[in-house]
Amino acid sequence: MRVSMKQPYLNTVYTNLILRRDYEPVQSVEPVMTRDLLFLQKYHHDTYFLVQLIDGDLLDPVTMETKLKADYQSLINVNPNQLMHMIEIMVFDGAPSPEMLAAMDRGLANAEFAKCFLSCFTVDLSSRAVMRQSKASINTDGLEKLLKGQFKEVNPEYNELPDINSLLALKRQEYTLDLKVTKPALTYALIGINIAVFVFFSFYSMMQGRQYESMLVDFGAKDNGLIIAGQYWRLISAIFLHANWLHLLVNCYSLYVVGNIVERIFGHIKYAAIYFIAGLYGNIASFIFTANPAIPSVGASGAIFGLLGALIYYGVERPKSFKKYFGYNVWLTILINIVINISIPGIDSLAHLGGLCGGFLAAYAIKVNHEKVKNRERLAMFVLVLLIAACAFYYGLMNPNVANPSI
Structure with a gap:
């Protein structure tokens, strides 16, 4: 029957x-x-x-x-x-x-x-x-x-x-915005570090009798020639340096606004991973594709754009919550920044784009709610994200157009 x-x-x-x-x-x-x-x-x-x-x-x-x-x-x-x-x-x-x-x-x-x-x-x-x-x-x-x-x-x-x-x-x-932490302690710490680094090196350059901007490479700016020479740490150190007070204030404010949200959603550890991987991706993108390899670059903008990328991924994993709390604001923010990048010379747009992609991929690897994904799968995805960065960096090292004849 x-x-x-x-x-x-x-x-x-x-x-x-x-x-x-x-x-x-x-x-x-x-x-x-x-x-x-x-x-x-x-x-x-x-x-x-x-x-x-x-x-x-x-x-x-x-x-x-x-x-x-x-x-x-x-x-x-x-x-x-x-x-x-x-x-x-x-x-x-x-x-x-x-x-x-x-x-x-x-x-x-x-x-x-x-x-x-x-x-x-x-x-x-x-x-x-x-x-x-x-x-x-x-x-x-x-x-x-x-x-x-x-x-x-x-x-x-x-x-x-x-x-x-x-x-x-x-x-x-x-539709609930599930917050992993209540206080974005790491965001405040990063803002404090950025300010402290800028103040310290500003006073140091004054004591040396030199202009702060002229010593950015000495402080750890992203310099293609020196990176090719083996100073790979510049891909990270450049994240904590800023060109001037205005650059610092804009990035600190942006970090406060975006980081405040992302850290609460992902938690301290995941947030740290997203931030640094996004900064790394941003500087690697700048290292490979910059039109002026002789010009050093600094700033946390790539990492901050990566936090926006993480929010975009949050929209993939939790679309209804994303639409309710963020809607089109994230996309509008990205669009406004793209217009600014195109309009104002001297902005490292490629670092921003690389950071955006890096933040999205990092968030995809570690997930907002990882309980539904096996640890082995998350580890494999995380390793893949790092492998993509390593392959891109290797491509840059092998590309003769990337070299910066640094003085």
């Missing part, structure tokens, strides 16, 4: 409407809400979407027509001036009879009054067919595609509906 897939299908659709499409259960409805009807709602783009999941085989044609007419009248009575769209999904074990389809057509007739609309989908489980019965061209929130996709996901053992409170808790978690 063939086991009906109806209840598992209904439960799967109901669950995914909550978890994937942001619907919520309707808490108080008419007595029609029984085991054969599941009721959901969502407010999106100034429209209330109301979705009913119904066992169509429990209705006869007369009841079907009466139900559709009554539901539409109830919709109008709620608020005729509010844009509302009720979508009724009738699930059948087989193809609905011609009499049933005719009853639906009669029940849906004139169901487009003012701003209230009623649509109906039929789902034939035997042939895996989904048909829209209403003629209205009103938006159905992409439900037809979702209903068809559930045929592949339905679990035959999914006969019981999951606990609603657990589903809603899981849904809320997707």
